[in-house]
Amino acid sequence: xxxxxxxxxxxxxxxxxxxxxxxxxxxxxxxxxxxxxxxxxxxxxxxxxxxxxxxxxxxxxxxxxxxxxxxxxxxxxxxxxxxxxxxxxxxxxxxxxxxxxxxxxxxxxxxxxxxxxxxxxxxxxxxxxxxxxxxxxxxxxxxxxxxxxxxxxxxxxxxxxxxxxxxxxxxxxxxxxxxxxxxxxxxxxxxxxxxxxxxxxxxxxxxxxxxxxxxxxxxxxxxxxxxxxxxxxxxxxxxxxxxxxxxxxxxxxxxxxxxxxxxxxxxxxxxxxxxxxxxxxxxxxxxxxxxxxxxxxxxxxxxxxxxxxxxxxxxxxxxxxxxxxxxxxxxxxxxxxxxxxxxxxxxxxxxxxxxxxxxxxxxxxxxxxxxxxxxxxxxxxxxxxxxxxxxxxxxxxxxxxxxxxxxxxxxx
Ligand SMILES: O=C(O)/C=C/C(=O)CC(=O)CC(=O)O
Ligand SMILES: [Ca+2]
Ligand SMILES: [Mg+2]
Numbered sequence: 001x002x003x004x005x006x007x008x009x010x011x012x013x014x015x016x017x018x019x020x021x022x023x024x025x026x027x028x029x030x031x032x033x034x035x036x037x038x039x040x041x042x043x044x045x046x047x048x049x050x051x052x053x054x055x056x057x058x059x060x061x062x063x064x065x066x067x068x069x070x071x072x073x074x075x076x077x078x079x080x081x082x083x084x085x086x087x088x089x090x091x092x093x094x095x096x097x098x099x100x101x102x103x104x105x106x107x108x109x110x111x112x113x114x115x116x117x118x119x120x121x122x123x124x125x126x127x128x129x130x131x132x133x134x135x136x137x138x139x140x141x142x143x144x145x146x147x148x149x150x151x152x153x154x155x156x157x158x159x160x161x162x163x164x165x166x167x168x169x170x171x172x173x174x175x176x177x178x179x180x181x182x183x184x185x186x187x188x189x190x191x192x193x194x195x196x197x198x199x200x201x202x203x204x205x206x207x208x209x210x211x212x213x214x215x216x217x218x219x220x221x222x223x224x225x226x227x228x229x230x231x232x233x234x235x236x237x238x239x240x241x242x243x244x245x246x247x248x249x250x251x252x253x254x255x256x257x258x259x260x261x262x263x264x265x266x267x268x269x270x271x272x273x274x275x276x277x278x279x280x281x282x283x284x285x286x287x288x289x290x291x292x293x294x295x296x297x298x299x300x301x302x303x304x305x306x307x308x309x310x311x312x313x314x315x316x317x318x319x320x321x322x323x324x325x326x327x328x329x330x331x332x333x334x335x336x337x338x339x340x341x342x343x344x345x346x347x348x349x350x351x352x353x354x355x356x357x358x359x360x361x362x363x364x365x366x367x368x369x370x371x372x373x374x375x376x377x378x379x380x381x382x383x384x385x386x387x388x389x390x391x392x393x394x395x396x397x398x399x400x401x402x403x404x405x406x407x408x409x410x411x412x
Contacts, residue, residue, distance in 0.1 A: 011400025
């Protein structure tokens with residue numbers, strides 16, 4: 001217990017300490033790196049400077065970029081320093097003046113997104129989409145259980161929670177027609193995902209990251225909504241995969257929860273059969289615990305205009321984040337700090353755990369009823385979708401991710 005007096009079950013207690021970038025005095029205020037502590041944001045550079053910490057400089061500059069580049073030893077040291085400082089009465093003088101109530105801040109994109117990749121790591125999601133998009137084929141393609149399938153997305157349209165999403169316009173082919181039409185998407189959807197934030201030294205061209213080293217490149221985890229225009233997607237994706245149906249916006253949560261804070265949330269994967277090729281194979285954990293290719297016990301909630309419509313469980317994901325990162329570099333492609341990769345839509349076997357409206361409404365055949373009595377299959381203008389998540393922390397504590405929200409605006 002410290003002078004901060006945070007309840008033990010607070011999702012932003014000292015066991016969490018996620019990083020973000022905030023301003024006060026509105027969105028145009030100076031951007032500062034912050035750490036969420038309870039219902040406050042700690043101005044990290046100001047606090048560290050006041051404490052005479054030499055490395056405080058990495059937190060100046062209004063983004064996490066420099067800190068991400070430092071790598072695992074610096075991340076671990078910073079976490080230990082924060083935990084010490086925030087629980088030491090003697091440090092109250094440098095902490096307290098630099099705490100800003102969370103209601104007074106505007107949150108910004110926490111880091112410069114370098115390359116953005118999106119995977120497809122849920123067997124249930126891939127099976128559902130396969131059934132809906134390709135009813136005449138096997139739902140899972142022959143490669144699906146041999147490699148984590150992904151595509152390269154658009155880093156420049158990754159936006160922070162709270163940013164409006166303009167309904168995309170493009171080509172779609174109505175079901176009864178041969179020729180495409182042009183106009184606003186009429187099947188705008190979401191995808192509830194986690195995003196993994198890469199840090200540490202950039203790798204060189206031609207090098208690959210071994211599975212055992214992948215963790216050292218994983219700084220943290222954000223909530224991620226991969227907004228998807230299903231009609232644009234269905235018409236354009238053969239043969240090269242997702243393009244304009246997904247590149248118009250991807251929303252991330254404002255808080256980067258560190259992989260250090262998620263140690264207690266590691267769980268074994270649901271099971272991989274057939275066994276993957278050696279470069280993707282982890283080592284088993286002791287006593288049935290998580291191995292080196294671990295899953296994460298993160299509980300996600302999807303809310304549509306205030307109605308909770310789904311509760312995806314990240315532990316249902318087939319591929320581990322370290323397998324995704326390893327696979328991403330196996331051809332010698334470089335990674336660098338600020339790279340972001342999405343897990344893919346988080347869907348489980350239970351219909352109440354599906355992470356997209358395409359699946360929840362089964363492509364419009366089974367509309368959902370919201371609490372206000374209205375019915376929905378896909379998004380209407382003015383609709384708001386909010387993702388939330390928590391994970392178990394040490395000793396019965398809870399790790400919060402905050403919210404990842406966005407409202408749909410009419411097409412231009
Ligand atoms: O199976 C398909 O054709 C496409 C599926 C997706 O929507 C791709 C995607 O974004 C991956 C995911 O979120 O799991
Ligand atoms: Ca996706
Ligand atoms: Mg997207």
